[in-house]
Amino acid sequence: MKLIKSMTGYGVGRVKTDDGECLIEIKSLNNKYCDINIKNNFQSLEIEQKIEKLIKDRVLRGKVNILVKVENYGLTEEKIILNEDVADSSYKNLKALKEKYKLKDEISIDSMLKFRDIFTIVKEEETAKIWPLIEKTLNLALDSLLEMREKEGRALVTDIRKRVKKIQKLIDKTEKYAKSSPLDYQEKFLSKIKKLTEGLNVDEGRIELEAAIFAEKTDITEEITRLKSHLIQFDELLNSEESVGRKMDFLTQEINREVNTIGSKTSDIEVTSLVVLVKSELEKIREQARNIE
Known part of the structure; x- marks a missing residue:
């Protein structure tokens, strides 16, 4: 079973053979993508x-x-390459020099070697030999890295799960106030209007209609329903075997949007206080979720 992993971790691998030794260290930090930076003491693309x-x-x-x-480790192999064009040109020049000045000495290999660039020494990386050593070491380092990322991931999931449950309880409390708040507001509104218009000829039906319209505008039932749905999805992500970091980030944004809407719709001090508590817990979840793969 795959586990949710943190993006933060450290791993090391070391393998020693008769031919040589390989050491690999890996560090990983938060990032939206998989960004790899490699440093080594050899040259092989x-x-x-x-x-x-x-x-x-x-x-x-x-x-x-x-x-x-x-x-x-024998990282390189030296090869000597003959530059035939340079050799041909050198020989022709030596021959021309001998004929022109009637030199008796024969043209020998020693004479040819005095010319530069006849032979070129090329160093080639022996990738076929060192890759098995690097591959084995890298897998050990990755095992160590992933073990640490999984351990960190378990701690993050535990913390997030605790905060999600706390938010669920706060939303349940908010829902109780949400059911009574519009009716309470409507009754208070009508009571105040009646006191202000006492003895005046006013259309009570119109007053009741305006009170009902405003009460409907402050209704947060739909936001509560969507919030509950988002929290269920969040809980499912915590049990997922896939990479869920980006999905969690998206869900926290959606939850925050609904919470902000609730805060803007209501003037009830109890609901406002609960909104502040939810946003506080949500911000902590968002910080934790940003560290999840």
Whole structure:
């Protein structure tokens, strides 16, 4: 079973063989995408591409910094390449010089070697030899990294789950006030109007209609319903085996939007206080969710 992981972690791997030794350190931090930065003590684009692919197969999100050190290993192979064009030109010049000045010495290999660039020494990385060593070490480092990310992820899930339950309780309290608030407002509004218009000829039906319209505008039943739905989805994400960090971030935005709407609709001091508490818990959840893969 896959576990929700944090994007923060550290891992190290070390493998030693008769041919050499490899040490790999990996650090990962929060990031919207999988951003990999590789530092090593050898030059091989092919190996760097293989390292990046292996990391992306196991890490979905995060800024990953990796340090690769290979010691006491034949990292390069030297090859001597003959530059035939330079050799031909050198020989022709030596021959022309001999004929022009009637030189008796024969043209020898020693004479040819005095010319530069006849032979070129090329160093080639032996990727086929060192990749198995790096691959084994990298997998050990990734195992260590993912173990730490899973441990951190469990702690984050525990904390978020606790705060989601707290928000659910606050929403339940808000719902109780929401059911009585419009009716209370309507009664208070009518009572005040009757006192102000006592002895005057007014259309009571119109007053009641205006009170009912305003009471409807302050009704937060729909927002409460959507909030409950979002919280159920959030709880499902906490039990998911997929990468849920982005989904959590989206849901926290939606929950925050509904809470803000409730705060703007009501003037009830009890509901306003509950809204403040919900936003406080939601902000803590958002900070935690941003660290989830």
